Amino acid sequence: MNTDSIFTTDLFLLDNPNDLISIDKWQKTVNLLAELFEAPAGFLVQYTKEGFQVTISSEQETNPYPSGIVIDPQANIFCRKIVETGEALYVNNAMLDPCWDTNPEVHNDGFRSYLGVPVFWPCGSAFGTFCVMDYQETDYKKSYIELITQLKELLESDLALIGSYAQMQQLAITDPLCNVNNRRGFNILAEQRIKLAKRTGGLLCLLYLDIDQFKCVNDKFGHGVGDAVLQSVAQVLSDTVREADVVGRLGGDEFVALIALDNMSGLANIKQRLTDAFEKVQNASSIPKVTVSIGSTFITESEDISDLLDAADRDMLDKKRGLAR
Numbered sequence: 183m184n185t186d187s188i189f190t191t192d193l194f195l196l197d198n199p200n201d202l203i204s205i206d207k208w209q210k211t212v213n214l215l216a217e218l219f220e221a222p223a224g225f226l227v228q229y230t231k232e233g234f235q236v237t238i239s240s241e242q243e244t245n246p247y248p249s250g251i252v253i254d255p256q257a258n259i260f261c262r263k264i265v266e267t268g269e270a271l272y273v274n275n276a277m278l279d280p281c282w283d284t285n286p287e288v289h290n291d292g293f294r295s296y297l298g299v300p301v302f303w304p305c306g307s308a309f310g311t312f313c314v315m316d317y318q319e320t321d322y323k324k325s326y327i328e329l330i331t332q333l334k335e336l337l338e339s340d341l342a343l344i345g346s347y348a349q350m351q352q353l354a355i356t357d358p359l360c361n362v363n364n365r366r367g368f369n370i371l372a373e374q375r376i377k378l379a380k381r382t383g384g385l386l387c388l389l390y391l392d393i394d395q396f397k398c399v400n401d402k403f404g405h406g407v408g409d410a411v412l413q414s415v416a417q418v419l420s421d422t423v424r425e426a427d428v429v430g431r432l433g434g435d436e437f438v439a440l441i442a443l444d445n446m447s448g449l450a451n452i453k454q455r456l457t458d459a460f461e462k463v464q465n466a467s468s469i470p471k472v473t474v475s476i477g478s479t480f481i482t483e484s485e486d487i488s489d490l491l492d493a494a495d496r497d498m499l500d501k502k503r504g505l506a507r
């Protein structure tokens with residue numbers, strides 16, 4: 183599973199704190215780094231499109247950059263080089279290399295030496311850097327690079343924890359066969375969407391879909407083919423509604439979608455689009471042809487999600503009986 187899609191790596195952690203991260207522990211690690219290197223400044227820096235944010239800054243009077251400051255993403259700072267290359271960087275005397283002529287850390291703040299290593303999110307994308315800076319030229323031994331690498335692995339293990347937790351949360355709300363929300367996930371997301379629509383006055387409609395005579399598909403072609411039919415229904419439903427709409431599989435051959443509509447007459451249109459899309463996909467593939475009964479209900483102020491599901495289910499059953507007649 184791609185953790186990139188599960189948790190956000192493009193927002194600053196300081197602005198979006200995560201309960202799994204102990205900033206206190208990270209602070210101690212950065213302080214320890216500066217102490218072990220006898221350096222006047224040590225940092226954990228996060229990179230996003232917005233720039234480089236000092237997430238943690240060693241607590242020393244000699245350190246000019248406090249936690250929270252954001253440096254322009256285009257600035258020619260040492261950390262930028264690490265994010266661009268994905269590799270450790272050791273500059274023992276920046277005055278000797280013209281590539282740092284425009285580095286504000288060197289020319290505005292007087293730093294001469296930098297040692298930093300890349301820090302990665304569990305998905306492999308760059309979180310940022312873990313680094314020390316010194317106002318004097320340095321001559322760090324190889325073992326120092328091993329030391330900073332060991333310390334940054336402590337930070338990465340916390341980032342991995344965020345990844346595993348997000349992955350577990352995702353698994354708990356996802357239907358493994360059809361890769362859409364399961365009942366729990368659908369209810370959580372639908373409730374959020376309904377609350378939002380009540381505040382903004384948007385029109386929402388709940389669709390309830392049930393495959394007709396699905397048992398016969400299993401009986402005639404086997405469960406593997408039945409599974410493929412379920413997957414294709416989930417795919418068509420997800421592809422037909424908007425990305426912001428919520429799709430779920432309640433279980434068996436029952437699917438739901440909470441969709442935003444511009445007006446009530448849009449409902450007939452979306453049902454027709456769904457019916458056409460199911461037919462088109464089935465004509466183009468080798469899976470058995472099935473029809474789908476679609477019930478619906480508009481969202482009203484008073485009802486909760488289980489009442490709404492009941493109402494849409496009843497409407498679907500009415501449609502199915504009409505179909506049987």
Ligand SMILES: Nc1nc2c(ncn2[C@@H]2O[C@H](COP(=O)(O)OP(=O)(O)OP(=O)(O)O)[C@@H](O)[C@H]2O)c(=O)[nH]1
Binds near residue numbers: 397407412433
């Ligand atoms: N292949 C497959 N079948 C499933 C799965 N979950 C439930 N089913 C089957 O889906 C069928 C649903 O049958 P019913 O609820 O009787 O519905 P139906 O045959 O579609 O009949 P109507 O709803 O009246 O049209 C049952 O045979 C279940 O065994 C699954 O994950 N995979």
